Amino acid sequence: MTSALEQHVERLAALRHQLRDLEAQERKLTASISAQMQEQGQTEVRGSSVEARLISIERMSVSPQKLRRILGEKDFLTCVTVQLAQARKHLGERALRRIAAIQRSFQLRLNPRDPASLRMPSRADAHATPHIDVA
Numbered sequence: 001m002t003s004a005l006e007q008h009v010e011r012l013a014a015l016r017h018q019l020r021d022l023e024a025q026e027r028k029l030t031a032s033i034s035a036q037m038q039e040q041g042q043t044e045v046r047g048s049s050v051e052a053r054l055i056s057i058e059r060m061s062v063s064p065q066k067l068r069r070i071l072g073e074k075d076f077l078t079c080v081t082v083q084l085a086q087a088r089k090h091l092g093e094r095a096l097r098r099i100a101a102i103q104r105s106f107q108l109r110l111n112p113r114d115p116a117s118l119r120m121p122s123r124a125d126a127h128a129t130p131h132i133d134v135a
Contacts, residue, residue, distance in 0.1 A: 013110045 002010075037045060037054045045052045068076040088096055 009110065012108070016110065 033045075033052065034054060037043070037052070043054045064076075064080065067079060071079065084096070
């Protein structure tokens with residue numbers, strides 16, 4: 001018999017698997033609808049319960065060298081952020097940590113225990129909600 005916490009971990013793994021599948025379907029359908037709307041010159045489509053709008057989004061990039069030349073060093077430094085991956089390449093992890101502000105958070109990661117455990121729980125298992133008694 002598995003503990004309630006183990007059942008919760010298995011349920012979480014099943015949910016994450018379902019979410020990955022649903023997110024892939026959502027991305028594919030979004031791309032399809034967007035492409036069709038663009039091809040047809042439509043910016044709005046109304047369904048019975050939702051309305052889809054095709055909007056244009058701009059992304060701007062600025063040359064750091066040009067910005068520094070125009071603003072000067074002091075104002076330039078208030079505009080920039082550090083790309084950690086690049087800083088790590090130049091300084092290394094230890095030196096970077098000495099000058100960094102570090103905030104810690106926690107993530108729950110699930111990893112299969114062995115290849116045989118890659119079997120996803122059945123639909124009945126996925127919809128069962130284990131109960132944890134809290135004293």
